[in-house]
Amino acid sequence: MSFEALGLHASILKAIAEAGYTQPTPVQQEAVPAAILGRDLLVSSQTGSGKTAAFMLPSLHKFASAEAAPAGAKTANQERQSAKARGERPRFAAATPKMLVLTPTRELALQVTTATDKYGAFMRRVKAVSILGGMPYPKQMQLLARNPEILVATPGRLIDHMESGKINFSQLEVLVLDEADRMLDMGFIDDIEKIIAATPDTRQTMLFSATLDGVVGNMARRITRDPMVIQIASTTTKHENIQQRVHFVDDLSHKNRMLDHLLRDTTIDQAVVFTATKRDADTLADRLTIAGFTAAALHGDMHQGARNRTLNALRRGQVQVLVATDVAARGIDVPTITHVFNYDLPKFPEDYVHRIGRTGRAGRNGLAISLVNHAENMNVKRIERFTKQLIPVDVIEGLEPKKSAAAPRTSRKPAGWKPGTNRNGNGKGSGGAKPGQRTFSKPSGPHKDGSARRSFGNS
Numbered sequence: 001m002s003f004e005a006l007g008l009h010a011s012i013l014k015a016i017a018e019a020g021y022t023q024p025t026p027v028q029q030e031a032v033p034a035a036i037l038g039r040d041l042l043v044s045s046q047t048g049s050g051k052t053a054a055f056m057l058p059s060l061h062k063f064a065s066a067e068a069a070p071a072g073a074k075t076a077n078q079e080r081q082s083a084k085a086r087g088e089r090p091r092f093a094a095a096t097p098k099m100l101v102l103t104p105t106r107e108l109a110l111q112v113t114t115a116t117d118k119y120g121a122f123m124r125r126v127k128a129v130s131i132l133g134g135m136p137y138p139k140q141m142q143l144l145a146r147n148p149e150i151l152v153a154t155p156g157r158l159i160d161h162m163e164s165g166k167i168n169f170s171q172l173e174v175l176v177l178d179e180a181d182r183m184l185d186m187g188f189i190d191d192i193e194k195i196i197a198a199t200p201d202t203r204q205t206m207l208f209s210a211t212l213d214g215v216v217g218n219m220a221r222r223i224t225r226d227p228m229v230i231q232i233a234s235t236t237t238k239h240e241n242i243q244q245r246v247h248f249v250d251d252l253s254h255k256n257r258m259l260d261h262l263l264r265d266t267t268i269d270q271a272v273v274f275t276a277t278k279r280d281a282d283t284l285a286d287r288l289t290i291a292g293f294t295a296a297a298l299h300g301d302m303h304q305g306a307r308n309r310t311l312n313a314l315r316r317g318q319v320q321v322l323v324a325t326d327v328a329a330r331g332i333d334v335p336t337i338t339h340v341f342n343y344d345l346p347k348f349p350e351d352y353v354h355r356i357g358r359t360g361r362a363g364r365n366g367l368a369i370s371l372v373n374h375a376e377n378m379n380v381k382r383i384e385r386f387t388k389q390l391i392p393v394d395v396i397e398g399l400e401p402k403k404s405a406a407a408p409r410t411s412r413k414p415a416g417w418k419p420g421t422n423r424n425g426n427g428k429g430s431g432g433a434k435p436g437q438r439t440f441s442k443p444s445g446p447h448k449d450g451s452a453r454r455s456f457g458n459s
């Protein structure tokens with residue numbers, strides 16, 4: 001998937017290209033389209049996964065789209081100049097930022113400001129300013145007097161300025177809590193609550209955290225509305241509430257009969273069917289429509305408007321079966337999806353986890369069914385190794401495969417399975433990247449199991 005496909009403003013695309021980014025990272029692929037639609041986000045993903053751009057690009061996009069409108073409001077500074085010209089004593093007009101990013105540390109705030117300058121390099125009227133503890137007040141007053149659109153701040157110092165009337169959040173549109181878990185660990189909870197209370201309820205809220213459990217999770221849910229939850233780091237967690245099954249098929253016609261039969265299951269509320277290619281998604285959606293299902297396709301060749309319409313129809317329940325490719329489906333967070341079908345198996349085990357995670361949202365139960373040719377048994381085993389779970393094989397009466405499943409697949413542990421380790425064997429998240437380190441621009445070496453590591457944007 002490309003940045004263009006995310007629907008970002010041309011000036012931002014230009015800046016991204018200059019930054020040398022060629023593909024959005026997984027967290028960006030999920031977060032950006034949803035944030036552009038105005039959704040609140042709760043995101044956990046590992047360090048170095050590109051979270052800054054995940055919240056900054058859609059926000060800049062919003063401001064870039066508004067930039068086209070005639071410049072009306074005077075800056076606080078202009079206000080002061082004209083007051084002077086009128087012979088009045090210049091009054092300090094409070095800054096009225098549109099976006100606030102809260103970070104736990106000064107370093108992080110400066111990083112975010114620098115990144116914002118980079119991503120917004122080709123936008124005329126968007127300025128980002130850091131408000132930090134330890135910085136001289138007069139300097140900060142100067143910065144605030146320019147009435148920047150974007151404030152990046154540590155909570156303590158921001159409170160000082162709020163209390164002395166230097167900042168007014170009535171115009172705030174976007175609130176970001178970056179590294180929220182760390183801010184809470186550092187004891188900023190009361191400050192954060194106070195700041196949030198000063199912002200309008202209409203704001204869009206995006207929260208980033210290493211974990212969404214416990215105290216952070218409680219706060220996160222309290223300060224967001226119908227948030228989309230994105231958890232990239234947890235690709236290997238067991239989806240406990242999602243049942244998985246494999247059905248073996250002899251050929252395409254057997255597969256189609258099987259899918260039609262399974263889709264008539266009355267426990268299905270809504271289903272997503274994954275295909276390997278965009279063309280297959282279109283073809284299958286057409287075939288299912290003819291067969292009487294309300295089906296629609298979703299893939300990367302559709303422009304953003306059409307994709308949004310399809311997703312909205314899915315959300316409103318007007319589409320029962322969505323036929324999708326991997327990348328297009330990454331951001332789907334529709335709690336009424338009860339079933340996921342792998343019409344084709346994904347190329348990479350990671351994608352399998354993403355796919356089945358489209359169901360079982362918000363703690364509900366889901367069913368994930370893969371329709372697999374006998375020759376693809378190896379791929380099923382790779383998925384089992386990756387998820388450290390066996391996927392039971394099921395047979396439907398009247399639709400039994402002619403061949404019985406290749407090897408006995410009873411309750412033995414998948415090959416390579418070791419308790420308490422992940423695929424890196426280090427007991428920590430995958431990657432181990434340091435902040436600022438680019439870990440995803442090039443695909444690197446083969447996995448232990450011989451499969452190629454995923455490169456971003458393969459569908």
Ligand code: ADP
Nearest residue numbers: 021022023024025047048049050051052053436
């Ligand atoms: P996080 O907040 O998850 O720790 P950052 O947003 O700080 O991650 O990004 C980490 C590094 O990756 C930064 O150097 C950033 O410039 C770079 N980066 C972000 N997105 C991309 C991308 N799509 N392609 C290449 N590099 C990227």
Ligand code: MG
Nearest residue numbers: 048051052178
């Ligand atoms: Mg970060």
